[in-house]
């Protein structure tokens with residue numbers, strides 16, 4: 001049965017993300033009874049706060065979430081621990097936000113949060129304040145900020161522990177917020193960005209110049225996928241030489257100069273950019289495959305696997321189950337003949353990363369630091385369907401990996 005909130009109606013549930021691999025879940029109860037509160041997230045004698053915004057696939061909300069995230073890293077919040085928070089529930093749509101743990105308590109953090117919220121415009125997010133009761137029980141007060149420095153208490157309810165939901169709360173929203181299954185869906189997100197990202201117009205112009213519904217030519221199209229430093233560049237280049245093929249990559253060169261700009265944007269916008277890149281590459285593949293075999297370094301599977309792994313916090317088991325819609329190839333995107341997934345052990349991958357010694361992006365650093373992340377990317381790759389990824393052990397020597405890859409290409413694509 002759904003939990004009863006202070007109003008007696010079905011209330012929201014919350015999932016605190018990290019720092020461990022498990023979600024800490026809680027819900028609200030009007031009465032004094034119920035299971036014990038999840039102690040772990042309120043540091044005694046400190047205080048704890050929450051902020052949430054709708055996680056709908058709306059550009060303004062995605063930017064608001066990003067803005068809050070950036071502000072919570074600065075100034076008066078420096079002493080606080082900020083954790084991801086998902087608010088989900090019986091009827092309500094998913095909300096995403098933050099749990100802010102202030103180890104010292106005191107009025108400064110609350111004041112700073114109020115100030116932050118008042119600076120956000122007309123309808124700022126609600127502020128949740130968590131405090132211990134007389135018998136050590138935990139209460140959540142939900143405040144709406146009003147004009148002239150006032151605020152209104154919307155609800156006061158007991159915080160009680162809840163079971164982790166069978167499906168990670170972010171899973172149902174993935175197809176709208178991070179994994180795009182049509183050109184139109186990705187295009188409309190980037191279109192909403194033209195007023196504040198000038199490069200968005202240039203990306204859309206390039207996309208609109210591509211012929212719609214590109215069809216593959218008669219030559220085979222082979223995609224090479226895998227985590228960073230598994231050997232994709234090495235393999236694609238040598239396969240290319242051996243087959244006299246054309247080498248393409250996603251994102252394509254024509255939009256690569258804007259990657260940094262879009263990488264700094266929230267997930268919704270960032271993933272829409274990479275999704276559009278795949279449609280541009282599709283038109284390049286269509287053209288090239290009428291003349292020679294084509295080898296592609298990363299394509300839709302990368303876009304989807306990285307998006308899923310970044311959005312789903314915690315352990316590998318939190319990923320959407322096999323055969324979920326997020327793992328299905330978009331119907332309007334040109335399909336390759338063969339997709340090979342290069343895999344190496346984590347230790348070997350770190351060795352290759354270090355050997356290469358390039359400057360690292362934020363995401364790549366996370367890849368190394370948080371071993372759950374690459375596991376989730378790789379597992380997502382393995383769950384992809386139609387076309388699926390065929391795994392290739394890429395730990396042997398360069399020559400041997402090339403031999404295996406050429407053998408598989410020959411087997412699947414016939415004589416070249």
Ligand SMILES: Nc1ncnc2c1ncn2[C@@H]1O[C@H](COP(=O)(O)OP(=O)(O)O)[C@@H](O)[C@H]1O
Nearest residue numbers: 228229230231232233234352356396397398401
């Ligand atoms: N089979 C292999 N054995 C040993 N080192 C390899 C092998 N394949 C690639 N490398 C090295 O590992 C590093 C990463 O390879 P690279 O092809 O750049 O990977 P990716 O394109 O997947 O990021 C490079 O320094 C490369 O020379």
Ligand SMILES: Nc1ccn([C@@H]2O[C@H](COP(=O)(O)OP(=O)(O)O)[C@@H](O)[C@H]2O)c(=O)n1
Nearest residue numbers: 227228229250251274298299302303306363
């Ligand atoms: N088709 C693609 C290619 C890259 N990407 C993103 O770009 C990152 C990796 O790109 P990269 O160019 O650094 O990869 P490497 O070929 O250097 O390993 C991933 O973390 C994805 O977030 C994507 O989303 N879709």
